[in-house]
Amino acid sequence: xxxxxxxxxxGGSSAIGRAMADxxxxxxxxxxxxxxxxxxxxxxxxxVRISTGRRASVVAFDAMAIESHGRFAAExxxxxxxxxxxxxxxxxxxxxxxxxxxARAVDCITGCFTGAVSVLQHLAPHLEQxxxxxxxxxxxxxxxxxxxxxxxxxGAKAGLHTYLSGLRNRLRRKGVHVMTVKPGxxxxxxxxxxxxxxxxARPEDVARACLSAAERNTDVFYVPxxxxxxxxxxxxxxxxxxxxxxx
Amino acid sequence: xxxxxTLSGWGRxxxxxxxxARPERVRDVYRLFETAGGRQICARGxxxxxxxxxxxxxxxxxxxxxxxxxxxxxxxxxxxxxxxGVTFERLLRVFxxxxxxxxxxxxxxxxxxxxxxxxxxxxxxxxxxxxxGQHILEMDVMTPDGSTHTIGPRRRPEWFRATVGGIGxxxxxxxxxxxMMRVPGPCVLVTRKxxxxxxxxxxxxxxxxxxxxxVAWIDALARGKFRGRGILETxxxxxxxxxxxxxxxxxxxxxxxxxxxNRLSVAAFNAVYFHKASPIGRTAPCHYGDFLYPxxxxxxxxxxxxxxxxxxxQCVVPYTEGFRAISSLLEEIAARGxxxxxxVLKRMGPQRAGYLSFPMDGYTLAVDFPNQAGTAALHSRxxxxxxxxxxxxxxxxxxxxxxxxxxxxxxxxxxxxxAAAQMDPxxxxxxxxxxRLGIRQR
Ligand SMILES: Cc1cc2nc3c(=O)[nH]c(=O)nc-3n(C[C@H](O)[C@H](O)[C@H](O)COP(=O)(O)OP(=O)(O)OC[C@H]3O[C@@H](n4cnc5c(N)ncnc54)[C@H](O)[C@@H]3O)c2cc1C
Ligand SMILES: NC(=O)c1ccc[n+]([C@@H]2O[C@H](COP(=O)([O-])OP(=O)(O)OC[C@H]3O[C@@H](n4cnc5c(N)ncnc54)[C@H](OP(=O)(O)O)[C@@H]3O)[C@@H](O)[C@H]2O)c1
Numbered sequence: 108x109x110x111x112x113x114x115x116x117x118g119g120s121s122a123i124g125r126a127m128a129d130x131x132x133x134x135x136x137x138x139x140x141x142x143x144x145x146x147x148x149x150x151x152x153x154x155v156r157i158s159t160g161r162r163a164s165v166v167a168f169d170a171m172a173i174e175s176h177g178r179f180a181a182e183x184x185x186x187x188x189x190x191x192x193x194x195x196x197x198x199x200x201x202x203x204x205x206x207x208x209x210a211r212a213v214d215c216i217t218g219c220f221t222g223a224v225s226v227l228q229h230l231a232p233h234l235e236q237x238x239x240x241x242x243x244x245x246x247x248x249x250x251x252x253x254x255x256x257x258x259x260x261x262g263a264k265a266g267l268h269t270y271l272s273g274l275r276n277r278l279r280r281k282g283v284h285v286m287t288v289k290p291g292x293x294x295x296x297x298x299x300x301x302x303x304x305x306x307x308a309r310p311e312d313v314a315r316a317c318l319s320a321a322e323r324n325t326d327v328f329y330v331p332x333x334x335x336x337x338x339x340x341x342x343x344x345x346x347x348x349x350x351x352x353x354x
Numbered sequence: 355x356x357x358x359x360t361l362s363g364w365g366r367x368x369x370x371x372x373x374x375a376r377p378e379r380v381r382d383v384y385r386l387f388e389t390a391g392g393r394q395i396c397a398r399g400x401x402x403x404x405x406x407x408x409x410x411x412x413x414x415x416x417x418x419x420x421x422x423x424x425x426x427x428x429x430x431x432x433x434x435x436x437x438x439g440v441t442f443e444r445l446l447r448v449f450x451x452x453x454x455x456x457x458x459x460x461x462x463x464x465x466x467x468x469x470x471x472x473x474x475x476x477x478x479x480x481x482x483x484x485x486x487g488q489h490i491l492e493m494d495v496m497t498p499d500g501s502t503h504t505i506g507p508r509r510r511p512e513w514f515r516a517t518v519g520g521i522g523x524x525x526x527x528x529x530x531x532x533x534m535m536r537v538p539g540p541c542v543l544v545t546r547k548x549x550x551x552x553x554x555x556x557x558x559x560x561x562x563x564x565x566x567x568x569v570a571w572i573d574a575l576a577r578g579k580f581r582g583r584g585i586l587e588t589x590x591x592x593x594x595x596x597x598x599x600x601x602x603x604x605x606x607x608x609x610x611x612x613x614x615x616n617r618l619s620v621a622a623f624n625a626v627y628f629h630k631a632s633p634i635g636r637t638a639p640c641h642y643g644d645f646l647y648p649x650x651x652x653x654x655x656x657x658x659x660x661x662x663x664x665x666x667x668q669c670v671v672p673y674t675e676g677f678r679a680i681s682s683l684l685e686e687i688a689a690r691g692x693x694x695x696x697x698v699l700k701r702m703g704p705q706r707a708g709y710l711s712f713p714m715d716g717y718t719l720a721v722d723f724p725n726q727a728g729t730a731a732l733h734s735r736x737x738x739x740x741x742x743x744x745x746x747x748x749x750x751x752x753x754x755x756x757x758x759x760x761x762x763x764x765x766x767x768x769x770x771x772x773a774a775a776q777m778d779p780x781x782x783x784x785x786x787x788x789x790r791l792g793i794r795q796r
Contacts, residue, residue, distance in 0.1 A: 147379040154423035158448045296378050300357035
């Protein structure tokens with residue numbers, strides 16, 4: 108019988124993170140929620156414990172505090188048997204804000220890319236050593252093409268996609284599967300009240316779909332699935348036309 | 355941070371435009387108060403109130419859908435703590451298999467615990483079990499200055515009594531602690547019996563006093579010697595029957611055209627429903643989900659009334675006036691031929707937890723009317739009957755009451771106003787019903 112992995116949720120306070128914790132616990136996994144707002148994570152952990160009967164705990168984690176990642180990864184590695192990782196944290200400042208203040212652009216890159224690479228690089232040896240496990244990391248359809256209205260965030264996610272494809276190759280050699288998720292619009296705090304949203308997916312549906320896809324060893328997962336076709340069309344627009352578009 | 359939305363009450367008559375925020379965690383509620391910039395704020399749960407108590411035109415609504423976690427549960431005492439957006443549906447699913455049930459539940463499982471506090475809701479067991487607020491041990495409420503207060507029946511009791519039944523006008527709840535009730539299985543044993551007139555219905559409800567749950571459905575369109583005919587339903591918890599599942603139901607996918615509901619079609623429906631019940635009584639096990647929430651099986655049933663929407667008139671009249679008052683109300687309704695599905699009649703006990711709570715020792719009648727010419731006039735005639743007999747209308751259902759009637763119906767209003775003024779001295783909490791009825795009176 109295979110050992111049940113523990114899911115580490117990085118960015119457990121996001122709506123998708125909470126849904127992921129709930130869906131994974133329902134499938135019989137224990138949960139570790141990691142993030143900055145530990146008070147909020149404790150509330151989610153309690154809910155998971157009561158409604159699923161699985162174990163759920165909380166650890167402090169800050170994606171921007173790069174220097175703390177080594178210690179963090181070592182502790183997680185030591186306290187878990189088989190480990191699965193869901194990486195959900197990310198920030199999306201308004202593009203205009205980043206155009207006005209380049210420091211915000213750097214925050215976005217650190218919050219979405221540098222922090223993710225750092226913590227995954229620190230976790231990778233532990234995953235390799237365990238010789239099994241899944242990694243689900245959240246990129247975005249925004250990373251498939253640099254748009255006028257969202258190019259810094261898109262750039263960070265594009266970097267993450269590229270990084271993940273290399274990590275996938277490295278970890279598969281040790282029995283660990285890495286899945287890149289490219290969500291379209293999901294109904295979370297990030298998109299609530301934003302103009303121009305359509306076909307918005309529910310976090311619960313995204314979480315369940317991601318878990319199933321990862322268990323099938325999907326490499327790159329668009330969710331909802333039709334986003335693959337939307338992005339194929341968008342990527343097919345020649346750059347000399349695309350550079351004039353207002354999207 | 356906000357989404358501008360036009361929302362309506364469950365009856366779809368009242369609606370309004372508001373900036374809707376959807377806090378994902380307690381900290382977001384704090385930020386909401388911090389950045390409100392003079393706009394009034396009110397919480398909104400599942401929007402199952404019929405009228406305008408979950409609306410805040412031109413202001414901010416804090417939709418609690420995402421503040422929906424269970425925070426603790428004690429398997430010995432049944433004490434539970436949860437966030438306000440947790441629904442009765444979720445608690446039913448998680449706890450009935452463990453042998454626990456929320457002691458007081460409204461007729462829809464989509465309602466939230468925050469909404470249950472806001473209206474101090476009652477169930478078909480009010481006579482024995484009291485209102486929702488009476489099972490609360492303590493709760494956290496965030497007031498507009500951003501501070502969180504833990505209040506309860508013995509901890510700042512005035513603030514507690516202003517907040518339970520206070521339709522969101524004292525602050526935003528962020529945690530509610532109450533006691534669940536043990537159940538011996540997932541079912542009740544229900545007896546349904548056809549009753550031919552109002553006299554027998556009243557005596558049936560009186561004699562049902564021993565049953566945990568009792569309710570009567572009246573054919574509000576029946577006249578003459580049939581006036582008050584209906585179905586008496588009583589139920590008690592059933593031990594065992596663990597394999598029993600809930601029944602699935604249909605959903606109403608679109609608005610019915612306005613002409614679909616008229617005196618004839620409704621009278622026909624009511625007659626069929628009435629004759630389906632057995633005159634000698636039939637007893638069968640029924641899952642709590644189906645028993646407590648019969649209408650939930652038809653998704654979006656409020657669309658049956660079409661785009662014009664509908665009103666629900668719910669009043670309670672004192673015990674001693676019960677029969678006379680209910681007879682006069684039914685007479686008014688039948689005489690006007692106002693198309694209405696089955697009306698609901700329940701016996702209520704005196705228990706209530708808040709200054710603006712609805713219950714009183716007596717009988718409560720609830721009737722739906724499509725929104726059409728003459729409905730407002732009928733409503734005010736019915737409200738007159740209610741005030742003449744010393745009763746009151748339920749704010750959760752109301753969209754038409756006048757200020758004068760409201761003040762006559764709620765004698766503890768001044769205590770509510772005093773406590774609310776302490777909790778929210780600058781009047782930052784507000785809603786459409788508040789402004790319509792002058793509830794806070796700033
Ligand atoms: C089919 C049906 C059957 C019903 N049967 C019954 C019944 O048997 N008995 C009964 O008593 N009622 C009954 N009701 C009415 C219903 O229970 C109440 O209207 C209840 O308040 C609805 O809860 P909600 O979550 O939809 O709240 P909403 O309607 O969204 O809000 C109700 C009030 O609570 C306040 N509120 C909500 N959350 C918070 C919070 N976090 N902090 C502070 N205030 C808050 C709101 O401001 C508002 O004033 C029924 C309704 C329907 C549709
Ligand atoms: N919503 C969408 O439509 C959509 C579309 C495509 C991709 N995505 C991606 O999906 C993921 C989840 O997003 P969401 O929509 O659920 O947004 P969200 O609610 O804003 O969640 C963002 C999460 O990131 C965490 N975070 C931010 N900075 C952090 C830091 N320095 N350290 C640790 N955690 C940090 C936040 O936690 P705290 O603030 O509590 O610390 C929060 O949990 C993100 O990677 C996002 O880019 C979302």
